[in-house]
Amino acid sequence: MGDTWATLGVDLHLETGGDGSRHGVRKGLTDALREAVRGGRLAPGTRLPSSRSLAADLGIARNTVADAYADLVAEGWLTARQGSGTRVAMGVPPGRAEPRARGRVVSPPVRPAPPRRTGGAPTYNLTPGSPDLASFPRAEWLKAARRALAAAPNSALGYADPRGRVELRTALAGYLARARGVHADPDRIVVTAGFVHALAVIGRVLRARGEREVTVESYGLDIHWNLLHRAGLRTVPLAFDALGTDVSGLGPGSAKAVLLTPAHQFPMGVPLHPDRRAAAVDWARREGGVIIEDDYDGEFRYDRQPVGALQGLDPEHVIYLGTASKSLAPGLRLGWMVLPSGLHAEVLAEKEAAGASCGALDQLTLAEFITSGAYDRHVRGARLRYRRRRDHLVEAVAGRAPDVRATGIAAGLHAVLQLPPGTERSIVQAANWERLAVQGLSGFRHPLAVTPREDALVVGYGTPAEHAWAGAVEALCRVLP
Amino acid sequence: MGDTWATLGVDLHLETGGDGSRHGVRKGLTDALREAVRGGRLAPGTRLPSSRSLAADLGIARNTVADAYADLVAEGWLTARQGSGTRVAMGVPPGRAEPRARGRVVSPPVRPAPPRRTGGAPTYNLTPGSPDLASFPRAEWLKAARRALAAAPNSALGYADPRGRVELRTALAGYLARARGVHADPDRIVVTAGFVHALAVIGRVLRARGEREVTVESYGLDIHWNLLHRAGLRTVPLAFDALGTDVSGLGPGSAKAVLLTPAHQFPMGVPLHPDRRAAAVDWARREGGVIIEDDYDGEFRYDRQPVGALQGLDPEHVIYLGTASKSLAPGLRLGWMVLPSGLHAEVLAEKEAAGASCGALDQLTLAEFITSGAYDRHVRGARLRYRRRRDHLVEAVAGRAPDVRATGIAAGLHAVLQLPPGTERSIVQAANWERLAVQGLSGFRHPLAVTPREDALVVGYGTPAEHAWAGAVEALCRVLP
Numbered sequence: 023m024g025d026t027w028a029t030l031g032v033d034l035h036l037e038t039g040g041d042g043s044r045h046g047v048r049k050g051l052t053d054a055l056r057e058a059v060r061g062g063r064l065a066p067g068t069r070l071p072s073s074r075s076l077a078a079d080l081g082i083a084r085n086t087v088a089d090a091y092a093d094l095v096a097e098g099w100l101t102a103r104q105g106s107g108t109r110v111a112m113g114v115p116p117g118r119a120e121p122r123a124r125g126r127v128v129s130p131p132v133r134p135a136p137p138r139r140t141g142g143a144p145t146y147n148l149t150p151g152s153p154d155l156a157s158f159p160r161a162e163w164l165k166a167a168r169r170a171l172a173a174a175p176n177s178a179l180g181y182a183d184p185r186g187r188v189e190l191r192t193a194l195a196g197y198l199a200r201a202r203g204v205h206a207d208p209d210r211i212v213v214t215a216g217f218v219h220a221l222a223v224i225g226r227v228l229r230a231r232g233e234r235e236v237t238v239e240s241y242g243l244d245i246h247w248n249l250l251h252r253a254g255l256r257t258v259p260l261a262f263d264a265l266g267t268d269v270s271g272l273g274p275g276s277a278k279a280v281l282l283t284p285a286h287q288f289p290m291g292v293p294l295h296p297d298r299r300a301a302a303v304d305w306a307r308r309e310g311g312v313i314i315e316d317d318y319d320g321e322f323r324y325d326r327q328p329v330g331a332l333q334g335l336d337p338e339h340v341i342y343l344g345t346a347s348k349s350l351a352p353g354l355r356l357g358w359m360v361l362p363s364g365l366h367a368e369v370l371a372e373k374e375a376a377g378a379s380c381g382a383l384d385q386l387t388l389a390e391f392i393t394s395g396a397y398d399r400h401v402r403g404a405r406l407r408y409r410r411r412r413d414h415l416v417e418a419v420a421g422r423a424p425d426v427r428a429t430g431i432a433a434g435l436h437a438v439l440q441l442p443p444g445t446e447r448s449i450v451q452a453a454n455w456e457r458l459a460v461q462g463l464s465g466f467r468h469p470l471a472v473t474p475r476e477d478a479l480v481v482g483y484g485t486p487a488e489h490a491w492a493g494a495v496e497a498l499c500r501v502l503p
Numbered sequence: 504m505g506d507t508w509a510t511l512g513v514d515l516h517l518e519t520g521g522d523g524s525r526h527g528v529r530k531g532l533t534d535a536l537r538e539a540v541r542g543g544r545l546a547p548g549t550r551l552p553s554s555r556s557l558a559a560d561l562g563i564a565r566n567t568v569a570d571a572y573a574d575l576v577a578e579g580w581l582t583a584r585q586g587s588g589t590r591v592a593m594g595v596p597p598g599r600a601e602p603r604a605r606g607r608v609v610s611p612p613v614r615p616a617p618p619r620r621t622g623g624a625p626t627y628n629l630t631p632g633s634p635d636l637a638s639f640p641r642a643e644w645l646k647a648a649r650r651a652l653a654a655a656p657n658s659a660l661g662y663a664d665p666r667g668r669v670e671l672r673t674a675l676a677g678y679l680a681r682a683r684g685v686h687a688d689p690d691r692i693v694v695t696a697g698f699v700h701a702l703a704v705i706g707r708v709l710r711a712r713g714e715r716e717v718t719v720e721s722y723g724l725d726i727h728w729n730l731l732h733r734a735g736l737r738t739v740p741l742a743f744d745a746l747g748t749d750v751s752g753l754g755p756g757s758a759k760a761v762l763l764t765p766a767h768q769f770p771m772g773v774p775l776h777p778d779r780r781a782a783a784v785d786w787a788r789r790e791g792g793v794i795i796e797d798d799y800d801g802e803f804r805y806d807r808q809p810v811g812a813l814q815g816l817d818p819e820h821v822i823y824l825g826t827a828s829k830s831l832a833p834g835l836r837l838g839w840m841v842l843p844s845g846l847h848a849e850v851l852a853e854k855e856a857a858g859a860s861c862g863a864l865d866q867l868t869l870a871e872f873i874t875s876g877a878y879d880r881h882v883r884g885a886r887l888r889y890r891r892r893r894d895h896l897v898e899a900v901a902g903r904a905p906d907v908r909a910t911g912i913a914a915g916l917h918a919v920l921q922l923p924p925g926t927e928r929s930i931v932q933a934a935n936w937e938r939l940a941v942q943g944l945s946g947f948r949h950p951l952a953v954t955p956r957e958d959a960l961v962v963g964y965g966t967p968a969e970h971a972w973a974g975a976v977e978a979l980c981r982v983l984p
Contacts, residue, residue, distance in 0.1 A: 045653055088874055089654040092670045096656045102673045102689060155657040163864075164652055171645055172526050173570040175577050176636040176968065179832035189573045192583045208583065215696070215859040222858030252856040351660035353863035375733040377703030378696040378859030382834035383644075393569055487657065 047082050051090040059099045059110050070100065070108045098143070144459035146494035150289060150436035150482030151243075157404065157488070158351045162396045163387065169394070170386035178382045184374050186213025186358075187382055189389040194358050197392050198344065202320050203330030205337040206360045212369060215355040215380050217318065217345045221246060221281075224314060224341060225253030227365065227372045228279050236314075237280040239267045240471035241290050246281070246316075247468065259468040262287075265295040272305040281314045284332040288318060289466045289480040291430020291438050293329050303332070306339035312362065313340045319348045321401045324409040324432040338362045346388065348435060348484075349401055356380060356388055411483040411491060412437060418495050423502035435484030438463065442503060446477035452501040460498065528563050532571040540580045540591050551581065551589045579624075625940035627975035631770060631917035631963030632724075638885065638969070639832045643877045644868065650875070651867035659863045665855050667694025667839075668863055670870040675839050678873050679825065683801050684811030686818040687841045693850060696861050697838040698799065698826045702727060702762075705795060705822060706734030708846065708853045709760050717795075718761040720748045721952035722771050727762070727797075728949065740949040743768075746776040753786040762795045765813040769799060770947045770961040772911020772919050774810055784813070787820035793843065794821045800829045802882045805890040805913040819843045827869065829916060829965075830882055837861060837869055892964040892972060893918060899976050904983035916965030919944065923984060927958035933982040941979065 070076070073087040080087070091108050094100040101111045178187065185191060191208035198204035214220040228236065235256040238247060247257045258277060261268040266287055272280060282302065284294040294302070306313050315332045323329070333342035337360070345357035361369055373379070391397050415437060416428045427440040441449060446462040453460045463478035486494045551557070554568040561568070572589050575581040582592045651670075659668065666672060672689035679685035695701040709717065716737035719728060728738045739758060742749040747768055753761060763783065765775040775783070787794050796813045804810070814823035818841070826838035842850055854860070872878050896918060897909045908921045922930060927943040934941045944959035967975045 048654060085650075085875060089650075092673070092870075093654065093656055095669055095673070096658060102669070152661055155660040158657070158660050160652050164649055167648060168645055169566070169570075171641050173529060173574065175574055176639070177577060179636040179639050179834035180633055181828075181833045182836065188576055188583070192573070192576070215861070218858035219860075220858070222856065249856065249858060347662075352662045353660035355663065355860055355862045375703065375730065376857045376859065377700035377730060378857065379700075379836055380696070381836045381862055381865045384862045384865060389573075394566060 044083065044086055048086045048089050048093075051080070051082070051086065052093045055090060055094055056097070056099055059094075068110045070110070072107065144454070145457040146490060146497050147459045147485050148481045148483065148494055148498060149459050149461050149485060150480050151485075152352060152482065153348050153350070153404065153435060153484045154407070154487060155351060155353075157407065159396070159400050162400065163350075163391065166391040166394060166396060167383065167387040170390040171383060173390070174382070174386050178386060182379050182382060184370050184379060185209075185211065186380065187385040187389065190385040190392075191358075193389040193392040194344075197397070198331075198342070198358075198360065201398075202317065202344070203334040204342050204360055205334060206342075210337075210361050210363070210366060212359045212361060212366075212373065213380055213385055214357045214359060214373070215378060216347055216352065216357040217316065217343055218245065218249060219355075219378065220343050220357055220359045221314070222249050222253065223369055223373045223376065224279075224359075225250045225255055226376075227368045229254040230368070230372065231278075233278055235277040237272065237277045238468060239282065239287065240468055240473045241463070241466045242281075242283070242288060242468065243466065250281075257281075257468065257470075259471045262290065262471070262473045264292075266290070266292045266298060267294060269294075269298045269302045269305065272302065272309075272311070274309055276309075276311075278309070278311045279314060280311065281316060282332070283316045283318065285317055285320045285329055286323075286431065286433045288316070288434075289436060289438060289463065291434065291436070293431060293433075294332070299332055299335065303335045303339060307336065311339065312365070315340050315342050317342060317344050319434040320344070321349050322405055322408060322434050324405065324412065333360060338364065341365065349397070349404070350388075354384060354388070356384060407488075408435060408484055414491075415481065415483050415495055415498075418499055419502065422499040426502050429478075436480055436482045439479040439481055439502075441477040441479065443477055445503060446479070449479065449501055449503070453498070456497050456501055458494065458497040458501065525564065525567060529567045529570050529574075532561070532563070532567065533574045536571060536575055537580055540575075549591045551591070553588065625935070626938040627971060627978050628940045628966050629962045629964065629975055629979060630940050630942050630966060631961050632966075633833060633963065634829050634831070634885065634916060634965045635888070635968060636832060636834075638888065640877070640881050643881065644831075644872065647872040647875060647877060648864065648868040651871040652864060654871070655863070655867050659867060663860050663863060665851050665860060666690075666692065667861065668866040668870065671866040671873075672839075674870040674873040675825075678878070679812075679823070679839075679841065682879075683798065683825075684815040685823050685841055686815055687823075691818075691842050691844070691847060693840045693842060693847075693854065694861055694866055695838045695840060695854070696836040696859060697828055697833065698797065698824055699726065699730060700836075700859065701824050701838055701840045702795070703730050703734065704850060704854045704857065705760075705840075706731045706736055707857075708849045710735040711849070711853065712759075714759055716758040718753065718758045719949060720763065720768065721949055721954045722944070722947045723762075723764070723769060723949065724947065731762075738762075738949065738951075740952045743771065743952070743954045747771070747773045747779060748775060750775075750779045750783045750786065753783065753790075753792070755790055757790075757792075759790070759792045760795060761792065762797060763813070764797045764799065766798055766801045766810055767804075767912065767914045769797070769915075770917060770919060770944065772915065772917070774912060774914075775813070780813055780816065784816045784820060788817065792820065793846070796821050796823050798823060798825050800915040801825070802830050803886055803889060803915050805886065805893065814841060819845065822846065830878070830885070831869075835865060835869070837865060888969075889916060889965055895972075896962065896964050896976055896979075899980055900983065903980040907983050910959075917961055917963045920960040920962055920983075922958040922960065924958055926984060927960070930960065930982055930984070934979070937978050937982055939975065939978040939982065 073084050073091060077084040077087045091100060095102045099111055100108050102108050190213055191211040194211055195206040195208045198206045235258055236250050238257045238259050240259045240262040250257050260271040284299060286293060302313055305311055317331055331342055333340040342360040346354050412432060419426050419428060419439060425442050428437050429440055430438045446464060450462045461480050463476060463480055466480060554565050554572060558565040558568045572581060576583045580592055581589050583589050671694055672692040675692055676687040676689045679687045716739055717731050719738045719740050721740045721743040731738050741752040765780060767774060783794055786792055798812055812823055814821040823841040827835050893913060900907050900909060900920060906923050909918050910921055911919045927945060931943045942961050944957060944961055947961060
């Protein structure tokens with residue numbers, strides 16, 4: 023190994039010579055190691071030297087080497103095993119990542135589940151559900167964390183209020199009232215570890231009330247339906263038509279709870295028609311039902327002011343669910359519920375029974391991020407970037423694929439591309455061969471949906487990093503008819 | 504209000520003049536407002552000026568005022584209500600806090616539940632379960648957060664691996680093997696939102712396997728027993744004697760799972776006898792049982808090296824549960840499980856069904872905190888401070904209350920003070936009158952325990968801030984016979 027490492031060491035040394043900063047050295051080392059693996063100079067299974075000895079060879083800090091190893095483990099190039107050290111991952115295909123994508127990780131399409139792979143990771147990722155992670159405001163977030171930690175009382179570090187920190191609930195109440203028209207008293211807000219945590223808790227509360235099913239939309243995410251199934255609830259879909267989800271299916275005989283995405287149906291991309299918004303609320307009042315409002319991307323409307331939250335129409339019959347996963351990053355695992363008074367105690371008890379609550383420091387940081395105005399600034403900036411991407415996507419598709427039509431309103435982080443009948447499956451397959459991860463509409467259709475099938479792609483234009491955007495759209499256009 | 508605020512403004516101005524730093528101004532403002540409420544100059548219900556206008560009055564940054572308000576809301580002096588602004592809390596008793604405690608919050612005894620109050624918050628808090636929150640390494644933590652965020656790949660901000668970040672699982676595997684003798688492969692570790700999250704998930708897995716009860720210890724925390732009950736499991740206690748928990752109660756007929764605190768029984772403070780450690784593992788092997796090891800304070804042993812984790816004896820029959828709640832702070836909501844291979848898949852599935860996972864940034868920060876050595880440094884420092892406190896407590900009690908005997912080993916964050924028979928209840932009551940929060944052993948006794956009752960106090964010497972320690976011990980000695 024000695025020689026190998028001597029050589030590699032020299033290469034590294036040359037590559038990392040440019041920028042003396044710790045971060046620069048780390049990046050140079052990470053890139054050099056990644057290249058060595060990609061190029062085959064480090065064979066799969068090869069055991070790497072300990073961070074201590076490599077650091078000594080290279081005359082750099084041990085933590086820098088450890089950080090570089092951790093990056094590459096996180097990216098899948100290396101594996102770390104207690105007892106057997108750090109090794110080159112088995113089965114890393116050469117040319118797995120584009121040189122242009124070096125130092126970047128193609129963010130895995132975790133929500134919803136990734137398409138079946140044709141081997142290796144995709145080069146481009148247009149699956150919906152994720153914002154552009156590369157544009158997460160790291161510096162601003164860290165500043166907010168510093169201010170929040172400096173201002174935090176010691177009690178903030180102690181055992182937590184199950185509702186979440188009062189600072190965050192107070193900040194959210196102000197923001198949601200201002201930006202989404204939500205009637206939000208801090209005492210009615212419960213902070214959760216993202217949307218799925220909130221939905222899991224609500225599902226268990228409904229089951230504990232004796233409910234056996236929940237009404238859902240014809241199109242949505244199977245992970246949400248599965249979460250409800252795990253809570254012991256069947257999901258029964260409403261029909262879908264040109265005016266959005268058809269709530270006339272809600273009646274005396276239907277389930278007592280309905281899960282809706284009123285502002286921007288996921289994934290179809292249309293808002294719930296105003297008459298139907300009113301009809302849904304009327305149903306809830308008449309039948310003592312509850313509407314679970316998934317406001318996952320309400321911040322992102324590009325043609326005009328976003329339509330307000332349904333919750334504003336009747337806070338006592340709507341559970342409002344919001345999340346930082348689209349506006350900031352899913353990795354924060356921060357979401358919030360605004361609860362009707364009649365559900366507050368039960369939801370809190372169920373949340374406590376599940377034992378999970380969010381770290382206080384992230385909560386205080388988000389509170390500071392919101393109250394300092396950084397949140398609004400970030401959302402405005404993201405809105406501009408995403409709008410440009412959407413316009414670019416729609417233009418490119420219109421120019422290159424006349425038979426393909428983008429539908430849905432100009433909003434959110436994804437677009438629906440209507441395809442010629444019978445072509446969806448082959449196009450998704452062709453995209454995967456092009457190492458482009460993209461999903462067909464059929465993957466978002468409820469198994470019991472009666473709505474006529476359509477062939478379409480659900481394109482997440484938020485997902486790629488800025489540098490990968492143009493290539494992703496180009497790859498998409500190549501596979502469209 | 505104008506005059507009031509002019510006056511208050513001047514006072515504030517004088518008070519905050521000493522230190523120009525933002526933090527100094529914030530603290531000065533917070534103290535001045537707290538004084539104004541305590542002294543009655545601001546009556547309960549009084550609406551405070553908006554942070555904007557007060558900031559203008561005082562010529563300071565608006566955020567500084569907002570931070571000060573948030574502090575006082577968190578401390579309970581003020582209330583913030585959407586629509587009605589910030590007001591002085593109703594029923595704030597004058598003299599609620601000692602001047603010496605000014606700017607500090609008496610951390611609420613949340614685990615376990617607080618003793619019945621005689622009105623107002625306690626001045627001193629010796630309830631067990633919390634480390635000294637004032638000694639949380641804020642600066643070091645922030646440094647680690649900065650390094651972790653700089654090194655984090657973008658994918659770390661995306662949807663999460665349900666096991667937790669690989670960086671943290673790798674760091675924990677190394678630390679637990681080194682410091683606790685745990686057999687820990689990063690792939691067998693699952694990061695949780697603290698101990699209760701882990702226990703709730705495990706309880707549901709056991710219930711899903713058809714189990715109906717879990718064996719526990721005669722003494723422990725009712726919140727843990729209740730968590731298991733909520734999962735549909737009865738809890739049946741083992742006997743307790745001079746050698747610790749009597750595991751001879753484990754047999755073919757007993758429940759398939761047992762919850763133990765082998766390193767330092769909570770709250771009795773004795774380690775599980777070596778023969779009984781072996782016997783428990785033998786039982787698990789013989790009957791196909793599983794031991795749930797609650798290693799809540801394994802880092803803190805003062806007389807000699809801590810006894811290793813039971814998990815090291817048989818990783819396939821022990822679920823090891825650790826937490827950062829005692830070594831760092833409960834507010835982080837970070838814990839970890841090390842799982843037998845046979846339980847890994849079920850536990851992950853159950854955790855995902857509950858929808859909750861931890862924020863990636865806190866996980867990456869803790870990983871960096873551990874790998875950089877800051878964790879070991881902090882634990883060593885805390886060990887010294889707690890040891891001094893324990894010694895001081897034992898000496899003070901020996902000198903002032905000859906009839907009271909401290910039992911249990913020199914370890915952890917709490918001591919057990921054996922009281923003359925029949926005196927526990929009256930002493931706890933007397934302590935509450937002295938505004939000293941302390942708990943009797945009876946509050947930790949399982950309802951079905953058959954072990955002879957003892958009168959004792961469970962004194963958490965980790966809980967008070969350094970400045971409050973001497974006063975807390977003095978108050979305690981005043982109420983001992």
